[in-house]
Amino acid sequence: MAMRRYRSNEHDRSVFSRRALVLFGAQGALATALGARMYQLQIVEGEKYAARADRARIRPSLLAPVRGQIVSRDGKPLAVNRHNYRIVLYREDVEEVEETLDRLSDLIPLPPLRRKALTEEIRRTRAFLPVVIAENLKWEEFAEVNANAPALAGISPELGLTRHYPEADFTGHLVGYVAAASERDVERAGKDGALIKLPGMRIGKSGVERVEEIALRGKAGLSRVEKDAHGRPIRELERREGTPGEDLTLTVNMALQKYAMQRMGEESGAVVVMDIYDGDVLAMASTPGFDPNGFVLGLSQKDWLSLRDNEKKPLSNKAVSGLYPPGSTFKMVVAMAAMEAGLVGPGHSVYCGGHIELGSHRFHCWKRGGHGTMNLHQGLKQSCDVYFYDLAKRIGIDKLAETARKFGIGVLPEIGLVDAKAGLMPDKTWKRAKLKEPWYPGETLHAGIGQGYLLGSPLQLAVMAARIANGGYEVHPRLVRSRNGERVRSRSLRGTGIDKAHVEAVQRGMYGVVNEPGGTAYRSRIALAGHEMCGKTGTAQVRRITTAERATGVLKNSELPWKERDHALFVAFTPADDPRYAISVIVEHGGGGSKVAAPIARDVLLKLKFPTEIPEGAIPAGADPVFTAETDDEDESEDA
Amino acid sequence: MTSVENHGTAGPTLPQKLLRLNWPLVVLIILVAGIGFAMQYSVADGNVDPYARKQMIRFAVSFVGMLVVAMVDIRFWRGTAYLFYGFSLLLLVGVEVAGSVGMGAQRWIDIGPIRLQPSELMKIALVVALARYFHDLPPRRIRHILTLIVPLLMILIPAALVVKQPDLGTAVLLSTGGIVIMFLAGVSLWFFALLVAGTGGAVYAVFISKGQDWALLKPYQYDRIAVFLNPELDPRGAGYHITQSKIAFGSGGTTGEGYLQGPLSRLDFLPEKHTDFIFTVLGEEFGMVGGLVLLGLYMVVLLFGLMTAMRIRHLFGRLVAAGVCMTFFAYFAINMAMVMGMAPVVGVPLPLVSYGGTSMLVLLFGFGLLLSAQVHGKVAFPRRGTVL
Incomplete structure (x- = not known):
């Protein structure tokens, strides 16, 4: 029995040993597979995983560049980082x-x-x-x-x-403001989308902040930060600072801008002053203003609604986006168009009996009873409607439009501001395309006195005045004077092709308007030799005067609700003998151009020439005194 | 000529036992544990706390325990085998009950200061119990198919309990461990052929029934199996862990980022980096060289263990020794395969290296049994139904 057990045990042992070896062989095979897997992961695919490991732990993040600052030409900070x-x-x-x-x-x-x-x-x-x-x-x-x-x-x-605008309401429209980028902004920004999405990053939403966004923004820096699995930053591996945005100096003279804003007072309207040679916009006021700082810090619903629903539209930059019939300020263009067409000379005369007839229609002059016999000079000086009805009728609308465009009417000003509008200079093609109607001859007469379909912005009227003042050269308005201290070269002036003699005839007419007795702006003349202003008044009707009303007597502006009163317009340039600056003034529903708009232009131009003190005798005896801003000194001390 | 002549029933004396102990194997174990300490030190960013110090203390305690177990006569372990098995089974049931009462999956049980995972204990208990069963079995009866019903039940009952926890990984580990012991005990190869065919057929049936009218599982169960087999289907859950693990491991390259330098380990990208994913840290810091060294060490331990087993003259000792070796192999093979994305994510630690008390204690207890069997390899050890 013992032998048997022994044998059996030995048998078991050999079975065990055989099978144990088989087992170990299988285990060895599995271990080899594990080794092979290591080789695959770490050697064959090692580089790939190493790259993925870096990507998982190293997050590149953009560094927001410092936004460029904006100052005025006279060195006043307009947009700063506070x-x-x-x-x-x-x-x-x-x-x-x-x-x-x-x-x-x-x-x-x-x-x-x-x-x-x-x-x-x-x-x-x-x-x-x-x-x-x-x-x-x-x-x-x-x-x-x-x-x-x-x-x-x-x-x-x-x-x-944070962005701060020290001049607040005075430059709200012009400089604009910044705010967080919207999804659409990010989409449009393309490569820079990631940058402007950064928390705390703000982009220009209006005004110069928006036009010059790319320059002001600068270039993003890059920081490579090692982060753990939860996104917690551990250490910075690399840092590359970005390029700060450009510091801009605007063409705007802040003292003048502020004065213009204050001079407008409670009125709704705009003042644009520009250099007639280099196009520098020295002032671009739009009233009422608004404080852009509110938009940076966040505006309360109440404040926002009161801005939005204000009938004087403080949020819109009327200087470039407000469109008004130019009224009589358009008459210079009509005069030049007529001379260019070779139809008339400066001596051409027309009899004004108070109206002109065209078919069964009667077109009235603003002066009941008429002006009598008018030549070009008289027509401009006294702003005789009948004289220009007659010229317009002779020229025809298409030729008139052609000349008007040379002076910027109906053409989008190349100023970059996104809210700038092209206005409208109608012609036959336009009317057929837009209104599907033929052009009626009566409409040409309306255009002749700057009414009807005609629309222009204060900036366009300033450009028109500038081009008349410089002898018919295509000057373009601009807002940026230098970038990072480097002057921006002004565009070389191109002629419009208008005969200089014709322009000069018109200039003389504008001289008469202001400086000769009987001129519509005679009361607003500047009496200093060498500083005389040449200009043209305009009164743009916003309602239709019915035949019935004309019979009983046209209502005075003061008898009408604000919204139905006429717009007061005035365009001018100075000095008369060697022009340098052009101006346009529009007071919405302000009444007559001679009474309301011309004195504003006079004051602003005086302020431009005499920033500190206006000399004795600058204005004739009996004229309205020159406006002085009362809060001026107080503001100065606050800035200091 | 027989073992009886050498020692008689009394067996060797204590000094004899200490001398005879397989010291190379003991040294290898210390070496592997040492790698573990180094890695615990690394995952704590170069600190002994909170892991390395505790791990060393646990190892020291478990190591002493292992030597004590090794000195105890192997016949004692045979005598207590069923008791041990019964106790482990009771704990498993207890966890099941406590778990269902506590409204959650529980895998551990508190015994005084020790927090024990009964499923870990069962891995060794099953080995010992099966070894005793086959040791006690009269040799002729091993060919009888009915005698296999008992060991199969001994495997299936704890496996089923563990599956319910749910811990599929441990269940598979238990089952393969049990089957391997049956294989080494000399059970007919036909049985294994049948087993493979049966299991394969069942799995096949489950898979092809998917989407059929007679589907064997509910759709969500199929989804679970799919995620289990391919974690990358669930990139926010288990797939995230595996993906991070592969990235960190692969980025180690040939020689790794250097000790204490693994960036992803340091930056919290690895889940469970001190326990189940410690091998990933090793791969990131020491590269393929480090991985192969550890794998090599493990295989040497395995080889020493199996060679030791082959020299034991009684079936019980051989089976216990080989069973412990198999459990050890299953631990590291499954863990490594898991962190390298070759196997499903199951909670199996890397033996002697992962941080954790129960697995360390249980594993060294197992090695203690192996050494006991080795030390007492030639004692007279009658099998039931045979005469001395």
Whole structure:
């Protein structure tokens, strides 16, 4: 029995050993497979995984460049980056959130509603990400928090930059404002989309901020930060600073701009002053203004609605987007068109009996009873409608439109501002295309006095005046004078092809308007030799005067509701003997151009020539006194 | 000529046992554990806390335990085998009950200061119990197919309990361990042929029934199986872990980023980096060279263990020793395959290297049994139904 057991055990052992070897063989095969897998992952695909590992842990992030600043030609800051003192909280470093907020509320204002929202935001935000507790703090508040920092673990006072517009309402339209990019902005920005999406990044939404967005924005920097799996930054591996945006100097003279805004007072309208040779826009006022700083910091619903629903439309830049019938300020163009067509000379005369007949229609002159016999000079000086009805009838609308476009009427000004409008210079083709109607001869007469379909912006009228003043050269308005201190070259002047003699005839007429007795703006003349102003008044009718009304007597403006009153217009240039500056003034529903708009132009041009003190005798005895801004000195001391 | 002549029933004395102990194997074990300490130190960013120090203490305690177990006569372990198995089974059931009461999946149980995973304990208990069963079986009866019903049940009952936890990985590990012991015990090859055919057929049936009227599983169960087999189908869950693990492991290249330098390990990209994914850290820091060294060490431990087993003169000792070796192999093979994306994500630690108390204790207890069997390899050890 013992032998048998022994044999059996030996048999078991050999079976065991055989099978154990088989097992070990199988295990060896599996281990080889594991080794092969290591080779595949680490050697064959090693590079790929190494690259993926880098991508997983290293996040490149864009560094926002510092936005370029904007100053006026006289050195006043218009758009600056101001320190934004803010308090942020990092939850992971805070011991007790509520307690910390309690302590903070002793130092800075923290209304209960804001606090509730904050508690929620802190709860939702990942522990290592900052939550902004308060922004745009006063320096005293910020310093207070700083001083108490040891007792406020997890609270970090930080310094950011926000855009600030020191001139506020005075440059709201012109400089514009910045705000966070919308989704559409990001889409349109293309390559820079990622940059403008950065938190805290703002882009130009209107005015120069928008036109010069690319230049002001600068180039993004890059930082390569190692982050852990939760996105928590660990260390910076590489940092490449971006290029700051360009600092811009505008063509605008801030003192003049401010004066123009103040001179307009409560009126709704616009003033544009430009250099007739280099196109520098020295002032571009649109009233009422608005404070762009509100848009940067965030506007309350109430403030927004009151801006939006104001009938004087403070948000629109009327200087470039307000369109008005140019009225009589258009008559210079009519005169030049007639002379260019070779139909008339300056001596051409027309009898004004108060109206002109065309078919069964009667076209009235503004002066009941008429002006009598008028030549070109008289026609301009006294703004005789009948004289220009007659010229327009002779020229025809298409030729008139051709000349008008040479003076910028109906042509989009090349100023870049996105809200700039082209206005309208009608002709036969336009009417057939747009209104599907033929052109009626009566409409040519309306165009002859700047009414009817005709529309132009204050900027266009300034351009028109500038081109007349410089002898018929195609000057274009511009807003940027230098970039990073380097002067922007002005465009070389191209002639419009208008005969210089014809332009000069018109200039003489404009001289007469202001400086000769009987001229419509005689009361607004500048009496200093060498500083005389040449101009042309305009009164644009916004309602239709019915035959019935004409029979009983045309209503005076003061008898009409504001919205139905005439627009007052005035275009001018100065000085008369060697012109340099052109101006256009529009006062919406202000009444007559001679009474309302011309004095504004006179004051603004005087301010331009005599910034500090207007010499004695600058205005004739009996004229309205020159406006002086009362708050001027106070503002100066505030800036200092 | 026989073992009886050498020692009699009393067996060797303690000094004899210590001398006879397979010291090279013991040294290899210490070496592997040492790699573990180094890796625990690394995942704590070069600190002994919170992992390395605790791991060393656990190892020291378990190591002493292993030597004690090794000194105890192997016949004692045979005597207590069923008790041990029964105890482990009871704990498994207990966890099941406590788990269902506690409304969640529980895998561990508190015994005094020790938190024990009964499924870990069962891995060794099953080995010992099966070894005793086949040791006690009269040699002729091993060919009888009915005698296999008992060991199969011994495997299936704990496996089923573990599946319910749910811990499919451990269940597979238990089953293969049990089957391997049956294989080494000399069960007819026909049985294994049948087993393979049966299991294969069942799996095949489950798969082809998908989407049919007679589907064997519910659709969500198929989805679960699909994710289990291919974690990348679920990129936010298990797939995320595997993807991160592959990236970190692969980025190690030939020689790795250097000790304490693995960027992804350091930056929290790896889940469970101190436990189940410790091999990924090793791969990232030491590259393929490091991975192959560890794999090589493991295989040497395995080879020593199996060679030791072959020299044991009694079936119980051979089966226990080989069973422990098989469990050890299953641990590291499954873990490595898992972190390299070759196997489903199952909670199997890397033996002696992963941070964790139960697996360390259980594994060294297993090695203690192996050494006990080795030390007492020539004791008289009658099989039931045979006469001394």
